[in-house]
Amino acid sequence: MAVLKAVRTWLVVAAALHWGGPTPAGQTAPSLEYRVKAVFLFNFAQFVDWPLAAFPDSQTPVVIGVLGDDPFGPLLDETVRGETLAGRPFEVRRYRRADEIKACHILFISQSESDRLEEILAGLKSRPTLTVGDGEGFSLRGGMVRFVTEKNRVRLRINLEAVQAANLTISSKLLRSAEIVTSRKQ
C-alpha cells in the first residue's frame, strides 16, 4: 500500500516538477509547486533523526504541522494519508498561533508568519522540531530548511547550525543534495 501511495505521490511530483516550462504561469502553478513541497515535507521524515524524547512511545504519530495560512490546501493530507514511518502514522496539524504547538516533528511556517519568524523560532528553540519555510531569508533568520525555487525546480537550503541546535540529525545524503547556510549574525 505504501508503495502504491508513493507511486501515486510521485505521479503528482512528476507533474509538479514540470509545472513551468510550456505551461504558462497561472492559478495552478502555485498549487503544483506546493504539491512538490508537500511531498518533500513528507520525505523529510525519512532523512531526519529525532531524539528519542520526541517519540514517547512506538505509536506516537509523526506530526507534520502548518503554522499560519495553509498554502497546501488538501495536498498535504493527501500526501501523508495512509503512510507510516517505522510503524508510526502521519498526522497533519494546523496551528494559528505558535503557542498552540505542542509535539510537532516537522513544522512548515507559512510566509504569513514572516514578520513573527524570529519570535516563533525562539519559542521553538531547543524543541526537536524541524522548521521548514519558503519565505525569503528563512534559513538565514534561523529557520532550518528553506524551499528555494530555481528554474522551476525546488531546491533545499539548510541551516545546519539550527538543526544541530535542536538536537536533530539530518542524513548526510539529504545534506548532499542541499545547500548549507548559517544564520546571519545579528
Place this chain on the structure above:
Amino acid sequence: MIPLRDWPIQRKLTAIFLLISGLVLLLTSAAFVTYQVITLRRMTLKDLSTLGRVIATNSTAALAFANEGDAREILAALRAQPHVVAAGLYDATGRLFARYPPDLAADSLPATPPVDGYRFERGHLVGVEPVAQTANARLDSLYLESDVKAVRDAARLTGIIGTVVVAIALLAAYVLGRALQGRIADPILALTETAKAVSTRQDYSVRAPPSGRDELGALTDTFNQMLARIEEQDRALRESKTELEQRVADRTQELAERNEALRRNAAELLAANTELDAFAYSVSHDLRAPLRSIDGFSQVLLEDYGPKLDEAGRDSLQRVRANSQRMATLIDDLLKLARVTRSEMRTEAVDLSAIARDIVGDLQRAAPERPVEFAIAPGLSARGDSRLLRVVLENLLRNSWKYTGNQARPRIEFGSTGGNGERVFMVRDNGAGFDMKYADKLFGVFQRLHTASEFEGTGVGLATVRRIITRHGGRIWAEGAVDQGATFYFTIVTARAGPGGPS
C-alpha cells in the same frame, strides 16, 4: 582402416593411455572451466549487486528531493567500474530520471525499469535495484547494466590454459606411454616372434628372452619350459621314429625271407603232391592188370577144376576171388580219388535237391524192401562242378543208407542251415553214428571206424568228399555220437575263378 581388434598391441596400449588420460584431462578441465565461469559469474553478480545497493542507498535523497544533478553525480561514480556500461535511475512513475554515462542515448536503456533483481541478459549482466530510504518507502528503481567481458575473458583464458594443459598432458602421456608400453609390449612381441619362429621353422631350440617377474615373465618362463619339453619330446619322437623305421625294415626283410621260404615250400609241396598223385594213379592203374589176371585165373581154376578140389580148396579159391575183387574196388576208389584231384572243374549252377532225389531213387530201387524215410529239402542249389558235387552227395547219402542198416526206423535228411550268412548244407541220419573223439579221423584215406564185417567200405569215400569240398573252397565237418546218428555239414564257396584251380 584396420579394425581396432587388429591393431598392434603397441598401438592399442598407446591408444588406451591417450584415451584414459585424455578423458580424465578433459573432464577435469571442463570441471575447472565450469567452476571458474560459475564462480566468476557469481562474483560479478555479487559485485554488481553490491554496487547497485550502494548506489541505490546513496541516491535516495537525490530522488526524494528530485535533485537530478546530485543523481547524475552519484551515477558518475560508476566511472570507477569500467565494466558498468550503462546505468539509469527511474522515478516511481517509471520515467528515466538520470542516466550514466551522461551522453548515453536514451534508447540504450529500457523505457521503464524491468523487474527487480540481477540476471544475465543478452550477453550482459543486468540488475535492477529498488531505491528506498526506509523499509516501506520505495522511491524508484536503479538500473545497472554490466558487460560480462571480464567473465568472457576469464572463461577464454581458462579455456586456453585448459587446452594448453590438456595438450601438454596428452603429449606427456603419449611420450610416457610410448616409453612405458615397452615393458608390456616387448615381452609379448618377443613371445610372438619366438612362437612364429617355432611354428614356421619347427625350430624348438629357440627361446623367448626372459623378462621380469610379473605375469608376462611367468608366461615367458612357462612358454620356454613348454618349448624345452616339446624339444625333448620332439627329439625322443625322432629317435623312436628312426628306431621304428629300422624295426619295420628288419621285420619287412624277415617277412620277405619267410614269404620266400613259404613260397618255395608250397611249390615243393605242390610238386610232391602232384608227383604223389601221379604215382598213386599209375600204381593203381598198373595194379589192376595183375589183379584181373589173379581173379580171372582163380575163376578159371574154380570153373575148370572146381569139382576136383575138395570143399576147403574151393573155399580158399572163393576167398582169393573175393579179396581180389575187393582189392579191385579199392583200386577203383583210389583212382576215383585221384581223378577227383586231377580232373578239370566246370563251375555252373547245380540243383543239389534234384541230385539228392536222383540218388535216393537209385538207392530205393536197389533195395526196395528197406523202410528208409527220406526228407530232402527242395530248392537247394550251389555253384560248382555238378559231376563232383554228385560224387559228394552220393558218398554222404550212401554212407547214411549204409550206417542206418541196423536201424528199425531209419531216417535220412538232406537240408541246409543258414549260419552266419554262410550257407551250410547237411546230411543227417539216425544210424550208427560215431564217437566224437574220432571226428578228425573220419576224412582220412583208409581211415575206418567200423570193421568191414560190420559195415562194408573202403575208407576212401569221405576222403574223396573232403577233396571235392576243398576244391570248391568249402569246409566239411561232422557231428555225431555212437548209435545216435551222424550229421555231415559242408559249405561250398565257389570262386568265380572258373575251373581247375590248384588245390
